[in-house]
Amino acid sequence: MNIDWGSLGLVFAVALASVVVLTSLFSFGVVGLSQRDSAREAGGSGTGPLAGAVICFALCAAIVGYGIYLIVA
Numbered sequence: 001m002n003i004d005w006g007s008l009g010l011v012f013a014v015a016l017a018s019v020v021v022l023t024s025l026f027s028f029g030v031v032g033l034s035q036r037d038s039a040r041e042a043g044g045s046g047t048g049p050l051a052g053a054v055i056c057f058a059l060c061a062a063i064v065g066y067g068i069y070l071i072v073a
Helices: 005-041 047-072
Strands: none
Touching: 005 047
């Protein structure tokens, strides 16, 4: 049995980077929704934070969809 440690390390690094990016995008989306609520309570419209949150959640969905595509294809 021969293990290609370089490829294993590369897979680990890509997986770790993907988890960090996906978690960060999701948390930014949640923060955007929270800021929208705060802006609406203060009398503002809150469309800017909502747009940012929607973009973050859409990117999360795209990354997850691409990952599922890579697994299935």
